[in-house]
Amino acid sequence: MISTLSEQLSVWVIPVLLVFIPLIGAIRRVKVYEAFVEGAAEGFQTSIRILPFLVAMLVAINVFRASGALGCCVNFIEPVLSFFHIPGELVPLAIMRPLSGTGALGLTSEIFTVFGPDSLVGRIASTILGSTDTTFYILTVYFGAVGISRPRYSVFVGLCGDIIGFLGSVYLCQYFFALP
Template sequence: MTDTLTATAIVDTLKQVAQTVATVPTETTFVTIMKGFSNYAIPFLLLVIPVLGYIKKVKVYESFIDGAKEGFNTAVRIIPYLVAILVAIGMFRASGAMDYFVAILSPLTNLIGMPAETLPVALMRPLSGSGALGIVTELMKEHGPDSLIGRIASTMWGSSETTFYVVAVYFGAVGIKKTRHAIPSGLIGDTVGLIMAVVLCLIVFGVN
C-alpha cells in the first residue's frame, strides 16, 4: 500500500516537473534563444579564441598549424576501432537478430506502458544513430508524428546517444583498448534515458 502511495507521489512530482517544463513557452522563446546560441556559438569562438590569443601574445598562426598537425593522425587512428564496432553492428542488423530481442523484451517493456512499436528504436539507438533515425522516421510515417508512438520515438532518439560509436571514436583516438566499465555505464545511461522518454511522454502527452 505504502509502495503504491510513494509511486503515485513520484508520478505526481514528475508530472508537475514535466508540465512546468512543457508550459514554459518552449516553442517560441526557448527555441529562438537556443537557435541564436547555436548559430552564433561557432562564429563567436572563432573570433574570440584567436583574438584573445593574440592579445596574450600567442603566435596564433604557428599555434594553429601546430595543433592542426594532429588532425590527420587522430582521424586515421580511429579507423580500426570504428571498423571493428561498425562491422559487428552491421552484421547484427543484417542478421535479423533484432526481432528476437524485441520478442524477448516486449513483455518487460509492456509493463511500463511502452508501445511495442517503439522497442526497436530503443534497441537500435545505442548501436546506430542513423539506423534508429530510420526506424523513427518509419514509425512517424505510419502513425503520424503527433501520435503517441511518434512522440515517444522522437523523444527516445533525442535523449540517448550512439554509445558504441562514441566509445569507439573517443577511445580509438587515444588508442585505448581496455574500456573497463565504459560500455556498461553508457548503456545504463541510455536505458534510463529511453525509459524516461516513454514515462515522460505518457505523462505529458497522455494516452491517445
C-alpha cells in the same frame, strides 16, 4: 521560452566560437594561423588511429542488424515492454540507439513518416534521440584513440544510462504531453 532559446543557441554557437576564439587569440598576440595549423595537424593522425576500432565495431553491429538477429531480439522484448506501457514501435529504436547513430536517426525518421513528428510516439522518439547518445560509437572512438582495450565497468554504466534515458523519455513524454 526555453525552446526558442535552445533553437537560437544551436544556430549561433559555432559561428560565435569561430570568430571569438581567433579574435581573443589575436588580442593576446598569438600567431593564430600558425597555432591553428599546428593543432589541426594532430587531427589526421587521430582519425587514422581510430579507424581499425571503428571498422571492428561497425562490422559487428551491421552483421548483427542485417542478419535479422536484431529483429529477433526486438520480437522477444516487445511483449515485456508493452506490459509496462511502453509503445512497441519504440523498441527497435531503444535497441538501435546505443549501437548506431545513423541507424537510430533512420528509425526515428521512419517513425515520423508513419506516425508524424507531433504524435506521442514521434515526440517520445525525438526525446530519446536527443537525450541519449550512441554509447558504442563513443566507446569505440574515445577508447580506440588512446588504445584502451579493457573498458571495465564503463560499458555497463553507459548502457544503464541509455536505459534510464529511454524509460525517462517514455514516461516523461506521456506525462508532459498529456497536460492540457
